[in-house]
Amino acid sequence: MRAGLGAGGGEPGRAGKVPAMAKIDKRGGQPFALTLSKYRSDFFNAHQRHWKDAELLYKEKRWANADHLYGLSAECGLKAVMVMGN
Numbered sequence: 001m002r003a004g005l006g007a008g009g010g011e012p013g014r015a016g017k018v019p020a021m022a023k024i025d026k027r028g029g030q031p032f033a034l035t036l037s038k039y040r041s042d043f044f045n046a047h048q049r050h051w052k053d054a055e056l057l058y059k060e061k062r063w064a065n066a067d068h069l070y071g072l073s074a075e076c077g078l079k080a081v082m083v084m085g086n
Contacts, residue, residue: 046073047080050076054073
């Protein structure tokens, strides 16, 4: 990283400039981060997928990876509950 630039890689003194790391959506030319709001996350589905994969890993005694996926599953499950409340 060049001196004077932040983690985003934008130019100093150019407020509002999209960081160099932002991806551009080819269809609309908008920064990818700005187009994400169009898509809806399915946290309940993610919860179920991570739980199922964690169960498979646990049965194979791959506990570290199973533990990680159980954690992701729990986070997605909580987010699903929070989204349902809105």
